[in-house]
Amino acid sequence: MSLQMNQSLSVDCAVFGFDGRSLKVLLVERRYCDSAARLDRLKLPGAMILENETLPAAASRVLAEATGLREIYLKQMEIFSDPDRVRGEELEWINRYHGIRTERVVTVGYYALVKLDARVIAYTDDKGAQWVEVEAIQRLAMDHKQILSAALTHLCREMLQSPVAFELLPRKFTIRELQNLYAAVLGIEIDNRNFRKKILGSGFLAPTGEYEQGVAHKPALYYMFDKAAYKRAVKAKLRLGFINNWRY
């Protein structure tokens, strides 16, 4: 085997949003695809790195372009370095699109969590991007389905280990919305009563005193995430001594 020459480095980003019922991901249509009509048209937002740009900077740029947002939850996950991940027509499309002659593209996968409010949706609509239900996605361009699956796995793991779910929820939410989010991401059914008990028992949810309005069922109370209480708990746990933190 010889040294890899003429390679490129890109970032691809799975931007997740939650509409109260199902988990969605932001997809964009690739351009200049006419001459390769057999290729899948939908892809994750991504870009090649520029000169003088780090990978995190490239990911932030992609995210800002795709969502109009900065300062949102963005995390690097895996590197996709399979030499065959883009080959043939897919590689030709990349070379044509960028006007380059690369022989291999290694991409770094990121995932981002977005509060799916009217402003974000207006922005992405305007850009011609789509929020697609993750569960309904069968195929994507290149290996983006695989990148999406990896991002989902990372999100699952992260949601089990830290209160990252609240990045996907509005500031005020019902317990039911939080439960729906966990059920959607983990792909499991969750018992209402147990979930309620456990999540309220955590001490990290603060009731707002406000209730849902104009709903057919009994209006649910809105809660907020109590970040300060969570931080205090983290500190208290750390004081217990490092050996107790073993992830078991």
Place this chain on the structure above:
Amino acid sequence: MSLQMNQSLSVDCAVFGFDGRSLKVLLVERRYCDSAARLDRLKLPGAMILENETLPAAASRVLAEATGLREIYLKQMEIFSDPDRVRGEELEWINRYHGIRTERVVTVGYYALVKLDARVIAYTDDKGAQWVEVEAIQRLAMDHKQILSAALTHLCREMLQSPVAFELLPRKFTIRELQNLYAAVLGIEIDNRNFRKKILGSGFLAPTGEYEQGVAHKPALYYMFDKAAYKRAVKAKLRLGFINNWRY
């Protein structure tokens, strides 16, 4: 800014070992350095990726070449993508050494944990590599000091969250050795009695019945890591419900 052309992708690996008292890292001398005598000579083992090779495969190759070992603890940590991480004479050395003309090298940092036994030391001695006390290292080639620091931070974090310390210890070890290891990696002093109590209280150490031999002080009992007990505890914790796993 324009698209990055003529870039290379490499892996660099911080291979940690522990001699019972201090934490060491494997350093190699770079070759073809005569014409650039001002450059630091010692570096972490690393390599450019080859055609048809993934990044993890490249890291395993580097590790096998450097230590003679396969199947050891190897973990990807950060990507170092600062456009200025190798510039000027350092970049010239890379181009001369590899016979290429790259304008930028992005490297993926890995760290590995090795049991520092006679066989490994014989192998690395033979290769002209050195096990250097991490604390004593002031400078390294390129940005390798920074990569080493990042690896140490990741190792610290990992040792607080999982029983990865045992990868660095012989199969049978004394509590004192385990304590020395934690103290060396975390860079702190640890109270003997508290450590003993906590670590034995974890239920993950099994006494072997064997004692140190030929020591001046009272011979200490050798323990082994009880992986099965640890795995049972992980499972039991998972059964408690996902929300309890939040890292606090």
